[in-house]
Amino acid sequence: MKHFSKYTTTIILSLLFISCSSDDANQTIGISKEIKDLIYFKGDEDASTVIVNAQSGPDTKLSTGEVDEIFQTFDTTDLLVVNVHQAQTLNPSLFEVNDITFDRAIDLNTExxxxxxxxxxxxxxxxxxxxxxxxxFGAFIAQDLIAKKGADAADQYLIIVGRLDMNAIMWQAFSEGKPGYFENGITPIIDQExxxxxxxxxxxxxxxGLSMNRYTELLNTFEDLSNITYIYGEIDEAVGRLTDLEIEFLQSKKVNLITSSGNHDDTINDFVVQGFNEAFGIQLQ
Structure with missing residues (x-):
């Protein structure tokens, strides 16, 4: 009886081990409800690689198009792509009733x-x-993420049509609700009304509230930013072209810098494929 009990115990433990191993093999990672409430996503929930998109705009509605377009364009094998809510997409009513203060805008960006x-x-x-x-706009969110949480918060970054040190006259006008643009990507043109x-x-x-930040100063504490690929347009009418100082700063931090001769939209459309390839190693379908 003693030996039988010993062998029975051994068999039971072996079966339990096999069962647990099988469970581990079939175990999924998944996404918690708390995180799902903050994102729109597409792809394999258990994928080993995740692209986290900082939505462009800004807009008051969470975009689905940016994620969907990635899936229509690129090889998304073993890939999960998510677009993250921002303060204004979670609470759009804040923007629909009264003018918010500039300080409030800064706080919302922090959120x-x-x-x-x-x-x-x-x-x-x-x-x-x-x-x-x-x-x-997502470029500025990404830059602020790096400045506040460190370049190692994520593995790689692709930043397209952002600015490190926006012209003061431009962000100040925007803070007052006055629209503007850059003529030839260089000269700020501000509406007076x-x-x-x-x-x-x-x-x-x-x-x-984000473009007021001097990212050449905020990111200067990092010696190596080689996990960033940065694409800018030389005649970008929306955010302006990078200045020589901004370019030299990025080069000094070993950023992979890509230059487009186009405007804001052309730079995005013409260089996003190259950006995905060089930053993420992701190819077209």
């Missing part, structure tokens, strides 16, 4: 950066490879 960091950290803590994509649309004025204040 947006914390939101994307929460999502990035969640996937990193699961052991996944995490790439951050930031285009236009406040914009007529309330929501646009408030969204411009969000843009000003």
């Amino acid at each position: 947006s950066v914390e939101m994307i960091y929460k999502v990035v950290k969640y996937f990193k803590d699961q052991g996944r490879t995490v790439y951050v994509l930031g285009i236009s 406040v914009g007529a649309d309330l929501i646009d004025r408030n969204l411009d204040r969000l843009a000003a």
Whole structure:
């Protein structure tokens, strides 16, 4: 009886081990409800690689198109792509009733950066490879994420049509609700009148709340930013071209810098494929 009990125990333990091993093999990573409430996503929830998109705009509606377009364009094998809510997409009513103050806009941007960091950290803590994509307004969110949380918050970054040190006259005008643009990507042209649309004025204040930052100073504490690919347009009418100082700064930090001869939209459309390839190693379908 003693030996039988011993052998029976051994068999039971062996069966339990096999069962547990099988469970581990079939175990999924998934996405928690808390994180799902902060994102629009597409792809394999258990994918080993995640692209976290900082939405462009700014806009008051969470975009689905940016994620969908990635899936229509690129090889998304073993890839999860998510677009993260920002303060104004979670609470659009804040922008629809009254003019927000500039200080309020700055606080809301801080909330947006914390939101994307929460999502990035969640996937990193699961052991996944995490790439951050930031285009236009999203470029400033990505830059602020790096400045506040470190370049190692994510594995790689692709930043398209952003600015490190926006012209003061431009962000100050936006903070007052006055629209503007860059002539030939260099000369700021500012409307003298406040914009007529309330929501646009408030969204411009969000843009000003990030573009007021001097990222050549905020990112100067990092010796190596070689995990960033940065694309800019030489005649970008929306954010302006990078200055010589900005270019020299990025080069000094070993950033992979790509130059387009085009405007804002052309730079995005013509160079996003190259950017995905060089930053993330992701190819066309």
